[in-house]
Amino acid sequence: MTLKDVAAIAGVDESTVSRVLRGGGKVSDETRTRIVEAAERLDFRPNALAQSLARGESKVIGVLVEDVSDIFSALVLRGAESVFAASDLATLVYDAQESPGRRAELIRKLQARRVDGVLVIGRGSAAPYTSISDRFQVPVVYAFGVSSSALDTSFVPDDFAVGRMAGEHLLGLGSRHVAHITAAEDTGAQNRAAGLMSVLEAAGRALAGRPLLGDWSARWGATAVGQLIDQDTPFDAIFCGNDLIALGAFARLREAGLRIPADVAVLGHDHFVRERPSEESKVLSTIDPNRSELGARAATTLVRAMTGGALPQGLQMVAPTLVVGLTTTPNSDAQARRAYDLLEMLL
Amino acid sequence: MTLKDVAAIAGVDESTVSRVLRGGGKVSDETRTRIVEAAERLDFRPNALAQSLARGESKVIGVLVEDVSDIFSALVLRGAESVFAASDLATLVYDAQESPGRRAELIRKLQARRVDGVLVIGRGSAAPYTSISDRFQVPVVYAFGVSSSALDTSFVPDDFAVGRMAGEHLLGLGSRHVAHITAAEDTGAQNRAAGLMSVLEAAGRALAGRPLLGDWSARWGATAVGQLIDQDTPFDAIFCGNDLIALGAFARLREAGLRIPADVAVLGHDHFVRERPSEESKVLSTIDPNRSELGARAATTLVRAMTGGALPQGLQMVAPTLVVGLTTTPNSDAQARRAYDLLEMLL
């Protein structure tokens, strides 16, 4: 099934068919309809490979991801793919499996495939991603990971804004002693802490104790709450670095007989636990870093650059969204009791 | 950077360069080295698009997925991609976003791209996936979802084997009254239940009560355990349809003062909660349906079919793996106490 077949049926030259199907050129309405009908009759689908070769553009984006099965990376990918598909671009996905060797190999494959643009999906705020932009003559955009080169375009969650948002929300609730439980050695975590601090300071308040630095587990959330209690640190709100920590903190607070949020408000981060829409009310309050949107924005920027637009240099921040649940909503005892049943918290 | 450039430098014809680079043909060692050197000097990468056109094969696999950001689908994708990459095949990913309209559109795109094979990643054991095999002249394989046509090749977790494995493991522990908590209206869940029953029957035992059918939440796990207790159903082991249910069941059992596994052994399914390797021992026992392996096997079969192999018809079952944790390991009190701390279970 080729242009030639359609041309034969319509009784015209291949070039005319091409013109019509690509939507351009001066062609009489009569021959146009004849051609369109023939194409439809044959269910003709132009060979994208041949088109790419002839036009010098593949209409393919290469996506280099460190681990597609990482849930956050998959969210970024989904956001990006949907933008690419809408721009009639195909998405070639290569998983580097976090191996430098594979990464190098995949770069060569992307080059051979003549991709029109490259999207790198990193590993969040782990170490910077060694820039690969100079290996390509097409635009490269980094998402959910920071390129090692400041000249590159890297889309990342606005962690500082997350921290600010947390602080504002908790202070808005009337909290006076906000504690912070998070993990160490992570740029994102540090930025969130800084954002939180900036809001507290501006309001003339200090953090309850020092930031408690552990790992990303629920267990650490619980342990940290235990520390706050043991040390008699006064606190009436906790901003947790992720939702797991928040769940652990929540459990430990309940164990200690504290009411949430009456005694202590709890706010997480990640929007990892997607509660069912059927639930009457969301339980855990959290901040969503909008990872799918991040992927979509990175993709949009890449597409724009491919059509002549300039790439904005440096970090591109994606704003977070507050997802309010019962853990930061003053509520009736009955409502709280129902919602906070130990089992509920597990979702 | 084309064949012509390499040929000019090496002082030979393009066709000779092509022969050498593709690794075949009788070429003198001397010219061969000359060509290889020239290619390396130019860092020549043959245009895959041109190769595809000339050879009539794209070396591209089209992957149609219902939702890439679904964690299970992402695992399947990862397994498949790694096989494709190893076979020097590129992976084109299209997300149908669970919309029939988009699905139809994407099929046309895959056709236009002249993919050499299609892998459909479904939504587990939800409704069958309407077969799209007759829309392609290249092999189509379904993974993590069953095609509506029995003539197609569909790779699915062997849920019956999961049930059997659960039964054998629990009976092996000496359990005499195995309960089953799972969700309704799901073929996979039904098969797991059937597998469990078959083992119990063969051992001359009956299920403790009827299968408890709810949803996939931890809350349901807890509620169901409450029902077992309230109804005075004797039970000393529970096989849960997924890990969330198992967590909820676990919490409720602890609340009731029951020892795990001394009084009640708990076994989950999914291997959803990946505990850190650094933990001395895994807490929750579970059964892993091996979704990445499923993706890899589906991919391997597809690749084989593309090179002339026959496609096996019907359901292809992927065997599960037992992941033993403390919830089914008879252990010392000290060990159990440490491991079963309420917080641990959240991990």
Add this chain to the structure above:
DNA sequence: CTGAAAGCGCTTACAG
């Protein structure tokens, strides 16, 4: 408005 021709960058019989 339409056709003939050249070209995109490879591959692969076919000669020699």
Add this chain to the structure above:
DNA sequence: CTGAAAGCGCTTACAG
């Protein structure tokens, strides 16, 4: 062993 030629299925100036 190596080169010249035709072809893969399109696109796009260039004529007319």
